[in-house]
Amino acid sequence: MDIVVCVKNVPFTQEADLVLEPGNKDVRKDNLAYVINEWDNYAAEEAIRLKEASGGSVTAVTVGSEEDEEVLRRCLAMGADRAVRVDPGDVTLDASVTAALLAAAVKPLPHDLVLTGVQADDMNHGVVGPLLAERLHLCHAAVVNGLSVNGSTVEATVELDGGQEELCSLPLPALLSVQTGINEPRYVSIMGIRRAAKIDIEVASPDSLGLFSADLTPDLTLEEMYLPPETGAAEMLAGDGPAIAARILAIIREKVGGSNG
């Protein structure tokens, strides 16, 4: 089975202090580390496991600059066979434009199954996968936390809210957007990195994909980025670990009462 997995290099923002760029259209990125988008790491692992179990190929595709090739090298080191980078040049990216670029790049690649992450940790659209599926006329399911391929269909588990899941089956070729926790992504091995270094990354551009600016009009234009409004809710507890622990226990005793704690 031939699988395409779409991945993105994203800034790691969870424990970072974010500072707005002048003009308030984005945050400063030069002080941030870049990592494979967490959801995409699970999607890449799932693609490679499927290939290891039943043969075929895995092609990793990203939209990004030369620096973003790091994310493709990582997928190659995990076990992908091919990697394609679409260089957007000066095209303004939103979910819709990204999906248009990916669709043009994925179309000529062999693909029985396309996997993406549910969402990316930076812009959080959660929509590029299904948009890509629609452009390629593939059957799709979003937020998949389990899958198995049986002949010409894929059985998928869709994570709904409220602790419920939907079981469904889709004819191949199909696209699934993969939820975190679907597997345990492997660590990249030294051998994998050496192997990956020998593989050339293919580079495409909107021009080489036959796309024109009319195909690449964003749905949305960002006007302003800003810090979340202050809520002023939390009373902050100061001191070292023991001092904080003592305050926490006092609060718990006050709120719960009785003999607890």
Next chain:
Amino acid sequence: MAEIVVLAEHREEQVREVTLQMLSKAGELGRAHGHRVVAALLCARSDGLVGALEGRADEIVVYEDDRLEHFDPDAYADVLGAFLAERSPLLVLLGHTAWSMDLAPALAVRTGHPLATDCVDVLLDGPAVKVVRQVYSGKMFARSAFRSAGSYLVTVRPGSFPVGTTSGRQTTITRASAPVFSAAAQRRFAGFRDSSGGGVDITQADVLVSVGRGIGDQENIEPAREVAALLGGALSCSRPVVDKKWLPKYHQVGTSGKSVKPKVYLALGISGAFQHVAGITGAGTVIAVNKDRKAPIFRAADFGAVADALGVLAALKTELLKK
């Protein structure tokens, strides 16, 4: 006067809460700008569903068809696409849920209308339609403007708006017939499954000690469990802990896990993604410990400490064992 359409999402004969939240937002926009609110209900049997929507919209358009019994993005997109072509509403609101994450892009590509996803607010600014979204792990907000179009598609993050009350609107009910479906159903529904049952019932505890990614390692789960037991409470966690298989799913708090209502919720090393915070709105007092002072969890907390969760956990255990 234009129309704002809200897609009613329902599952197992129940209208989902996000639908009521969207109707309340649509009602507010409708009152401010003189627009009609129309709920679109696609289902196999509408009895029981219509009642939950009545009084919250000016019109409910009901498509009743066996093909609509289970969610199928192709069938739903066919029906809604035809409905939008007929009505040309200004705005279409769908929940940012697993199902609409398939449906909204299908509608966008098939109709050509622009789409904004996971929005926490929608603004009508003169002729411009704008949305507010959260980006970068919820640490920044972004306001974006749609390109100019006939209709605008928006998926709304659950919990962004209050459920509201029935506004006593006179609701007209229109029965419409589904168009001819373009293709045989491709995605086949095979059933529902409960994913969070079994084990400890975290919904009944007075005190929850809840651990997240910041707990660092699986070996720190046991000390947290001990502290929870010493407090007469239970151990719960956020999604990354379940993703890493450190704890079974029945410990998970949040939209894909459980909603909890302890008297005290102690969040250790939990960053506070909205999916997690949505599960603790019923908690009495929320105490958050996280070394990232900008972590969104502090916005949901009554008490906070910028500290290493492990240090605080160790100190809690020492203190509790003292007596």
